[in-house]
Amino acid sequence: MTEAEFLDGLRRLPLHPGAHGLADDTATLGHHILTTDTLVEGVHYLATDPPEDVAWKLLAQNLSDLAAKGATPAGVLLNYPLRAAPPSTTPADAGAQSGNDHEERLRDITSTAATGPRRSPGWKQEEDWDAAFLAGLATALSHFACPLLGGDTVSLPPHAPRVLTLTAIGADAAAPPRSGARAGDALYVTGTIGDAGAGLAIALGRDGPAALLAAYRRPQPRLAEGRALAPRVHAMMDVSDGLLIDAQRLAAASALAVTIDLDAVPLSPAYAAHVGTDQAARLAAATAGDDYQLLFAAPADFAPPVPVTRIGALAEGAGLTLKHGAQALPLPAKLGFQHAS
Amino acid sequence: MTEAEFLDGLRRLPLHPGAHGLADDTATLGHHILTTDTLVEGVHYLATDPPEDVAWKLLAQNLSDLAAKGATPAGVLLNYPLRAAPPSTTPADAGAQSGNDHEERLRDITSTAATGPRRSPGWKQEEDWDAAFLAGLATALSHFACPLLGGDTVSLPPHAPRVLTLTAIGADAAAPPRSGARAGDALYVTGTIGDAGAGLAIALGRDGPAALLAAYRRPQPRLAEGRALAPRVHAMMDVSDGLLIDAQRLAAASALAVTIDLDAVPLSPAYAAHVGTDQAARLAAATAGDDYQLLFAAPADFAPPVPVTRIGALAEGAGLTLKHGAQALPLPAKLGFQHAS
Known part of the structure; x- marks a missing residue:
């Protein structure tokens, strides 16, 4: 489905009046402005981009939507994937996960990081990325005086592209619409x-x-x-x-x-x-x-x-x-x- | 990094008072309760689960967090990945993207769906999943009387696991904390x-x-x-x-x-x-x-x-x-x- 087709589908769902028909980058809820953006590794940023900069960009991109409404950032939610390292080459590790029933298969799919060697090169690489992302987010949140409100941390299988989502909430917005231009402006x-x-x-x-x-x-x-x-x-x-x-x-x-x-x-x-x-x-x-x-x-x-x-x-x-x-x-x-x- | 280590890192960021030290499933902002959950294909749901049910679960899981606060759903934001179909086997398709400069390389990485044959088996499979997800979301939003406020739709490379995020906002919550139990209760x-x-x-x-x-x-x-x-x-x-x-x-x-x-x-x-x-x-x-x-x-x-x-x-x-x-x-x-x- 193309994005345009998917958006058409979304517009047929029950919409909140503050969704503005999904024709704007932000939604309005009471005195708040809401916006959310997702960055996909390899699509919106390069796998080689410094993680500190990816964190900055994730926040900056959302705050830019708030800026267009004249809003002041009130807080953000972060959805972050902790990617598992590729499976260890040591065959013995596989045995550590034996004896599991069906349920465990689903749940252990990304537990390599927990059960495998903790300091394998792959694990270290993921850990370094996570730590650098956190450091970059700390810098960016402080720079824009924007606190963290919450979020969700999930497991991601090895090799999957990271998908990072941030939702920003703003306050005190004059909120000019995208659609308010007049002939002669x-x-x-x-x-x-x-x-x-x-x-x-x-x-x-x-x-x-x-x-x-x-x-x-x-x-x-x-x-x-x-x-x-x-x-x-x-x-x-x-x-x-x-x-x-x-x-x-x-x-x-x-x-x-x-x-x-x-x-x-x-x-x-x-x-x-x-x-x-x-x-x-x-x-x-x-x-x-x-x-x-x-x-x-x-x-x-x-x-x-x-x-x-x-x-x-x-x-x-x-x-x-x-x-x-x-x-x-x-x-x-x-x-x-x-x-x- | 383990989830516990990552959460420790998040707790060292500038936190909003309504984040409750990231010790609860929801955040408080003014009169609103915020919660967000991400589902990863193969981790939180099976690739073979019906997409209608995945949409239901994504919403239900978030609304359950609102239920625990006694909140009424006010609206939700959806972050949805449109996954590209695997590259066509027709070599001629590659030529359609020639002449691009460096910037295009990054941006066209997931454009196979747009430039390849629109009704290839892979494209049809992705399109069917998207359509069924939308249908399931329509059912679930109507069932819980919860309108859509907005969101973000992004491209995902072929074969990448889908990462679905929904953020729910609730109102009128008595919001008992997780930490309020008393000895003798x-x-x-x-x-x-x-x-x-x-x-x-x-x-x-x-x-x-x-x-x-x-x-x-x-x-x-x-x-x-x-x-x-x-x-x-x-x-x-x-x-x-x-x-x-x-x-x-x-x-x-x-x-x-x-x-x-x-x-x-x-x-x-x-x-x-x-x-x-x-x-x-x-x-x-x-x-x-x-x-x-x-x-x-x-x-x-x-x-x-x-x-x-x-x-x-x-x-x-x-x-x-x-x-x-x-x-x-x-x-x-x-x-x-x-x-x-």
Whole structure:
């Protein structure tokens, strides 16, 4: 089933009014904002990424959804898999688990770590990853002043990709919807775009500056900017899958057309030096993911309370138009990252 | 890392006061109770279990934690992995993904389902599972009058075990702690014990009655009983890992000793007929998991508002004593299910 088909199925379930028809990144429950994100090893992060950075990203990605609502983090829940080490090569270990009945077969499937040699190379490797993840989570929670509320720890069979889930709850949110943009609004974005995309290429082995790698590995959710902007904008979301695809989503949710001026897309000095500022470099930036900047619609005469860049406009109609000066550009084949679609 | 070691690590993180030191199954945030549980294919459920039942169990297990607090379900978040089908055997498919740069490699890792033949046997199998899971979730959410609030859908590589997470939020909870038992309290349990354990053996291929299989596959969280009991008991939790191990945990959390009368453990007629009522059958029931009954401590002269069975007593001291009439029994080697410990 594609993600779109699965989402259609979810929308036919009994939905809470605070689910907003599953059309937003967050849900509303009383005075709280809820969001949850799952990272899969090999899909959302590289097996070779430092575990400290994976922990940071897991938290940052969720807090970015809260930032887009202008919420303050209240706490998080963590669902963590403890992966078993591969079976020991010592055949004697198998005997330690003999005599079990049917029930035990199911339950002992991942108990290798407990019954096998405790300090085997495989066990040590898993243990080191877990410890580094915990250290990274401690750093990230302290950095964002966000406490742990609870969670669940489960066993995972050897070799299975880790699946990490974090659920974040925010409070005191002005919570502008994704769908509130009005014809005539300007489109704005915080920070710079494309750094994390260039950083991913560096993580995969390309040479490049540390600042870009850091943008990929340690994204900075715009919590302060979100709190300042949320009460004053018409629509807001975070840029997670790519500027173009996310702008298109904001416009579609608001039943409007959006035009983006490619030359206005803000690039960092590091990006400009490493990738360039020509049209190809700008398109690469605008279609890369993991920016975690805030994208919002506000009146054209809006006086922003924090530094932002005006990159386009919303109007009656539908669809995305990309402009380079006065010239309309053909849209790239991929506007950003689409999940299993 | 063992679960105990990982939990120790989590306890050193910045904790929310509502995390209750991570010593309870739920967290408290304002007027809400939060709980989250993850099911791993091959660990918490069988790959051959019907997907409808897996969806039911995922919800029921979380709602059981809310029941133990006397909470009413307010909504749930679902984290669901859409697993890609194994790569097609047609070599031409590989060419469809050529020309990608480094970033694409990471992102296309699970896109086989989208780019491969849409109705390959493997794709159809995954799609059928997803559809059946959705149908089962619809049934379960309606049954428990619990709406969906949101969630996250992610891609999973072919062959990876599914990792399913559900987070439930409850309201209006009296929320008795696990740690509130007092010396002199009696120990009570709702319903009958051991049915799901016997049902697991049937799911694994043993012959047996449908009622026991249903107890394993469609557990019934005791929400109504929880609401009636919660304001009137000293301590309460649900029995998920086994009556003996969970009773020991309740006593330990309350810094008390607990004695359980094995003959008083309530068995269903189906269990009695299928497994028996002798000491071995009673021990099997008291150490099997997945009962999802409520276990609670209340004064010895407590008049229960719902049908319950008195199975033991709490006293000054520590540890678990098992009795058969006046005779103390040696404790079995395993009191229940312990995760990767």
